Amino acid sequence: MRRHIDPSELARDDRFNRVSTEMRFSDQRQVEQNNRIDGSAIDVHDRARRLMHGIFVGEIQALEGAGRTCFDFPVAGENGAGADPMAVPFALKLDMARQCWDEARHCEISVKLGDHMGMDIGEFFESTTLFEAACHADPVFRLAGVNRALEGLAIDVFNSMKEFGAAMTDPVLEFCEDWMLADEVTHVKMGSTWLREVTKTDKERQARALEFQKVVDGLFNFRGQRGEDADSSIRLARKFREMAGFTSSEVDVIAEMSRQSRAEVLTPV
Numbered sequence: 001m002r003r004h005i006d007p008s009e010l011a012r013d014d015r016f017n018r019v020s021t022e023m024r025f026s027d028q029r030q031v032e033q034n035n036r037i038d039g040s041a042i043d044v045h046d047r048a049r050r051l052m053h054g055i056f057v058g059e060i061q062a063l064e065g066a067g068r069t070c071f072d073f074p075v076a077g078e079n080g081a082g083a084d085p086m087a088v089p090f091a092l093k094l095d096m097a098r099q100c101w102d103e104a105r106h107c108e109i110s111v112k113l114g115d116h117m118g119m120d121i122g123e124f125f126e127s128t129t130l131f132e133a134a135c136h137a138d139p140v141f142r143l144a145g146v147n148r149a150l151e152g153l154a155i156d157v158f159n160s161m162k163e164f165g166a167a168m169t170d171p172v173l174e175f176c177e178d179w180m181l182a183d184e185v186t187h188v189k190m191g192s193t194w195l196r197e198v199t200k201t202d203k204e205r206q207a208r209a210l211e212f213q214k215v216v217d218g219l220f221n222f223r224g225q226r227g228e229d230a231d232s233s234i235r236l237a238r239k240f241r242e243m244a245g246f247t248s249s250e251v252d253v254i255a256e257m258s259r260q261s262r263a264e265v266l267t268p269v
């Protein structure tokens with residue numbers, strides 16, 4: 001089997017419509033407005049289903065990304081790995097294999113939750129941002145960009161949706177999100193632990209990976225809608241992030257990034 005595949009090579013049936021990160025962010029407003037495959041205008045109800053669709057395809061790519069990380073790199077200390085700087089500890093691969101199983105379960109939960117919300121598979125575009133971050137040639141950058149940035153975002157989103165489900169007295173939404181949230185805290189913690197372990201003697205590599213994490217985080221500020229303010233539509237789940245190995249100053253940085261985005265959006269031009 002070939003190592004390091006391209007996002008355009010992901011196996012999908014003809015229900016799926018793929019869009020790259022470059023295309024998605026090249027003219028974000030246009031893609032947002034046309035986010036429905038049939039071109040019809042989206043309303044408030046569509047937005048919740050579009051978010052659910054984004055979560056569903058994110059779960060597929062999280063499964064694919066963790067699987068690639070199991071396979072793409074040699075095991076440190078094994079014959080053939082030699083002095084390969086990209087070799088990883090076997091226990092890291094075991095954690096990624098465990099993550100695959102969790103993500104496969106999340107795919108199934110997401111399909112059922114999508115049914116519950118009236119979402120059709122393929123109704124909206126599939127952005128390949130998560131898998132693109134999971135294609136990085138350095139496994140440490142994958143941990144930073146996927147496990148810490150994007151799955152950190154999943155913690156915030158799932159926690160917000162769980163609270164929304166509770167407020168709407170929708171136990172299906174509330175408990176599905178709660179179960180997935182528990183797994184995501186574990187996945188982010190794996191990212192935090194392995195990123196620090198693998199780079200403990202190479203602080204420069206660690207700093208570059210954390211910079212990559214910041215870039216990915218910056219792509220998903222939702223124009224300041226993710227934050228700690230009471231009216232943030234996606235609340236920053238500080239408690240769960242800290243359980244997952246974020247320091248409080250790292251959470252402060254994300255909160256500040258969001259405040260700045262919000263201020264820019266509100267500033268008249």
Ligand SMILES: [Fe+2]
Pocket residue numbers: 059062102103106180184
């Ligand atoms: Fe997941």
Ligand SMILES: [Fe+2]
Pocket residue numbers: 062103151154183184187
């Ligand atoms: Fe995950």
